[in-house]
Amino acid sequence: MEPSVQTEALSKRYGGRTVVRDLHLIVRPGEVYGFLGPNGAGKTTTLRMLLGLVRPSAGTVRLFGRPPGAGRLADVGALIEGPAFYPYLSGRDNLRVLARHAGVGMDRVALVLDLVHLADRADDRYAGYSLGMKQRLGVAAALLRDPRLLVLDEPTNGLDPAGMADMRQLIRRLGAGGRTVLVASHLLGEVEQICDRVGVIAGGRLVAEGSIAQLRGAVGLWVLADPLDAAVAHARTLVGTERVRVVGGGLELSVAPERAAWLNTELVTAGVAVRELRPRERDLEQVFFDLVEKGTADVA
Amino acid sequence: MSRSFSAEIVKLVRRPSCWLLLGIALVTSLTFTYVLPYASIRSGTGGPNSDRTLPMLLPDQLVGNSLGGLPIFLGAIVLIIGVLVVGSEYGWDTWKTVLSQGPSRLEVYAGKVLALAAAALVVVLAVFAVGAVAGTLIAVTESQPVRWPSIDDLLAGVGAGWLIAVTWTMLGVVLAVAMRSVALPVGLGLVWMLAVQNLLAGVAAPLLDWVAQVQKGLPGPNAGSLVAALGAPRDTPGVAVVVGAGQAVLVLAVYLIAFVLLAALLLRRRDIG
Numbered sequence: 001m002e003p004s005v006q007t008e009a010l011s012k013r014y015g016g017r018t019v020v021r022d023l024h025l026i027v028r029p030g031e032v033y034g035f036l037g038p039n040g041a042g043k044t045t046t047l048r049m050l051l052g053l054v055r056p057s058a059g060t061v062r063l064f065g066r067p068p069g070a071g072r073l074a075d076v077g078a079l080i081e082g083p084a085f086y087p088y089l090s091g092r093d094n095l096r097v098l099a100r101h102a103g104v105g106m107d108r109v110a111l112v113l114d115l116v117h118l119a120d121r122a123d124d125r126y127a128g129y130s131l132g133m134k135q136r137l138g139v140a141a142a143l144l145r146d147p148r149l150l151v152l153d154e155p156t157n158g159l160d161p162a163g164m165a166d167m168r169q170l171i172r173r174l175g176a177g178g179r180t181v182l183v184a185s186h187l188l189g190e191v192e193q194i195c196d197r198v199g200v201i202a203g204g205r206l207v208a209e210g211s212i213a214q215l216r217g218a219v220g221l222w223v224l225a226d227p228l229d230a231a232v233a234h235a236r237t238l239v240g241t242e243r244v245r246v247v248g249g250g251l252e253l254s255v256a257p258e259r260a261a262w263l264n265t266e267l268v269t270a271g272v273a274v275r276e277l278r279p280r281e282r283d284l285e286q287v288f289f290d291l292v293e294k295g296t297a298d299v300a
Numbered sequence: 301m302s303r304s305f306s307a308e309i310v311k312l313v314r315r316p317s318c319w320l321l322l323g324i325a326l327v328t329s330l331t332f333t334y335v336l337p338y339a340s341i342r343s344g345t346g347g348p349n350s351d352r353t354l355p356m357l358l359p360d361q362l363v364g365n366s367l368g369g370l371p372i373f374l375g376a377i378v379l380i381i382g383v384l385v386v387g388s389e390y391g392w393d394t395w396k397t398v399l400s401q402g403p404s405r406l407e408v409y410a411g412k413v414l415a416l417a418a419a420a421l422v423v424v425l426a427v428f429a430v431g432a433v434a435g436t437l438i439a440v441t442e443s444q445p446v447r448w449p450s451i452d453d454l455l456a457g458v459g460a461g462w463l464i465a466v467t468w469t470m471l472g473v474v475l476a477v478a479m480r481s482v483a484l485p486v487g488l489g490l491v492w493m494l495a496v497q498n499l500l501a502g503v504a505a506p507l508l509d510w511v512a513q514v515q516k517g518l519p520g521p522n523a524g525s526l527v528a529a530l531g532a533p534r535d536t537p538g539v540a541v542v543v544g545a546g547q548a549v550l551v552l553a554v555y556l557i558a559f560v561l562l563a564a565l566l567l568r569r570r571d572i573g
Contacts (some may be wrong), residue, residue: 053396053572071402078400081479084393088315100307102401141397218349 002065004029004180006150010059012045012204019045020204023059027150027182032175034195035184038292042204043184044081047153053079063149077147082157083138087127091118091137094126095144102145112140114169132163139170149180156190168194188253188288202292215291216281221260223251224276225267234270238263252280304403305412312415317384322365322423323379325369329427332373332536334434339557356533360447361456364531366424370461371523371538372493374427375468378420379489382472385416387482389421395572396567405567413560416473420465420492424458457530458490464523469551470559471519475558477563498537515542519555522548525569 005027010021020042027033037043048054050061052068053217066072095109113119116136121129126260135155142150155171156164171194175181185191191198192212200208200215208215225231228249235244235251243254253263257279267274312318337352358364369375389395398408439446449457475485497520505512515521521542528534529572543551 048571048573049397050466051396051400055571073400076400076402078396080396080400084397086311086315086392086394088317089311093310093314097307098397098401099311100303100310101398101403103303127497138397142400144401231333 001029003027003031003062004028004064005182006062007050008060008062008066010046010049010061011057012042012049012054013057015162018057018204019283020049020056023201023204024205025199025206026046027149027180028197029162029180030178031196032171032181032183032194034191034198035182035186035201036186036191036198037184038186041186041201041292043186043201044139044153045204046201047080047151047182047184048091048150051076051080053080075145075148076151077142077145077149078151078153079138079142079155080137080151080153082154083134083141085093085126085134085137085141088125090123090125091129091133091140092122094137095122095141099144104145106145108144112143114141116140117166131158132160133161135163135167139167143174147179149182150174151182151184153184154186156185158185164190188284192284200288200291202294207291207294212241212284215287216284217287219254219282220280221257222276222278222280223252223253223263223267223274224249225251226273228276230270231267231272231274234267235263238266250276301407301410301414302461304408305414306411307398308408308411309418311418312385315384318381318419319467321377321381321384322426325374325423326426326430328373328377329366329369330430330434333368333431334438338438348560350542352533352535354438354444357435357438357445358444359432359439360449360532362428362431362435363449363453364527364533365435366428367457367461367464367527367530368532368536368539370424370464370527371520371536372497373537374423375429375464375492375520375523375538376490377421377464379468379472380486381419381494382416382421382469383387383476383482383485383489384472385412385419385476386473386485387480387485390476390480391482393573399572405572406564409564413470413473413542416469417466420461420469421458424461424465426456427461428458453530460526463552463556464526465525467519467559469565470563474559474563474566478564489499495505497521501540508533516547517551519552522551522555526552 003026005025007023007025008233010020010023023046035043045054049056063072064075068233092109096106099106099109113122116139118133118136118140137261156167159167171181197211198215199206231251232244235253239255260277264274264277272282309523333359338357341354436446472489475489479485500515505515520538524538524540525543526545526548528539528541532539
């Protein structure tokens with residue numbers, strides 16, 4: 001099956017400044033893909049290139065296997081860099097205008113307004129909407145054509161905690177229906193909660209890609225055992241002194257997590273009571289900062 | 301393109317500022333073409349329009365009276381409409397919203413051009429309609445015969461008015477696309493129409509022959525020449541015979557096509573956002 005999104009060596013330069021460089025991105029059909037990166041990393045420029053709003057300086061974009069040209073956005077809905085509508089029209093009339101541009105029936109307008117829980121305020125002027133309502137109207141517009149691919153750029157920007165939770169729930173619901181969702185965000189927690197797979201962009205380059213678990217990686221084992229001194233001594237004879245550290249009343253072992261069963265057996269046989277033994281994961285935030293720092297340093 | 305056209309028509313019709321500008325156009329036209337000259341005639345006082353006589357306000361002069369404002373004042377108003385319709389898409393960042401719905405840039409642009417052409421026609425027809433009512437009222441009040449221009453003259457007048465109005469509208473469009481905003485294009489457009497054109501015609505052209513020659517290729521003097529040929533009062537600012545009517549139509553048509561193509565080219569080539 002063709003990827004929903006595929007970019008090859010995609011780059012964008014503004015004068016002497018390269019904001020996206022050699023980007024190879026693949027978003028598979030039906031997945032919720034998180035496009036994670038700090039502000040200014042090149043996320044929005046990439047999304048704008050996907051939609052044809054910005055011309056790439058080099059490289060190609062394919063959506064559902066289709067190259068740029070007429071009809072490329074036929075199965076795509078998007079909310080890019082915040083909602084933007086006509087302030088003198090109501091929410092409903094804004095969607096009606098867009099429905100005309102899109103060539104979809106007016107029945108879709110009521111349907112998407114219901115979907116984002118905006119039906120009761122749909123006849124108010126857009127200028128009077130709260131930021132949360134504007135964001136929801138933006139998602140409604142993106143859903144007008146019932147797209148197979150939904151591109152959402154920072155969809156929870158400016159929302160209060162309840163609004164953010166609502167928006168995440170909505171995105172999960174939309175993704176659960178077999179639709180591909182590409183969510184760009186600088187919020188780790190958001191991406192962790194809603195995305196199947198994540199690409200991390202820094203300095204305009206994709207510096208890592210995989211599931212959240214893969215990105216965290218498992219860097220060793222964590223052991224709580226009694227008596228601690230005996231556990232430390234025996235562990236050092238088993239894996240080497242330099243691979244064992246005592247931290248907060250436990251042991252951090254720099255060994256492959258797959259060796260957990262072997263380590264457990266060895267410690268127990270040596271008369272050490274193992275109270276806890278689990279893979280040691282890296283803190284996601286630290287992973288993110290490391291990746292961003294590495295990506296930015298590579299570019300520099 | 302018809303989808304974009306219908307969407308643009310809805311936006312135009314629902315936009316309060318468009319109605320405000322139409323209202324200003326009609327009030328301006330009515331005031332300076334009929335109300336003030338008629339008041340002057342009734343009171344027997346002089347003034348800027350003191351050359352106007354009662355026969356010049358009657359319905360048979362409808363074509364010239366309706367076209368008189370287009371080279372400058374009404375032209376400025378339709379230029380603002382052109383800037384608003386295109387420049388606001390940059391100001392509100394709505395290009396991305398519209399284009400994300402699938403239509404191509406040129407499709408949306410063509411819809412806008414057609415909608416603006418329709419709006420320019422509405423403005424011209426409304427000015428004619430208000431002029432017809434005002435002329436009739438004056439004729440009835442003054443016990444003068446109500447005679448109308450021939451259909452041919454009316455059609456030629458409306459056609460010429462529409463050509464001038466749509467040319468100024470497209471100047472507004474090209475300025476808005478070039479500057480990707482509203483305020484600066486409106487400001488520059490008005491400076492050109494209200495100040496530079498008048499200075500060129502009133503100050504520079506009489507002094508320098510080459511300026512007088514250059515004027516023959518500018519849209520304002522050609523618009524002024526066209527409406528003068530169709531009977532617009534010569535004491536109206538911007539109305540003067542600089543070239544013949546045929547050349548004026550040709551020059552305006554060239555400007556119109558150039559503005560449409562230049563804006564399309566810029567819109568197609570540049571990044572959005």
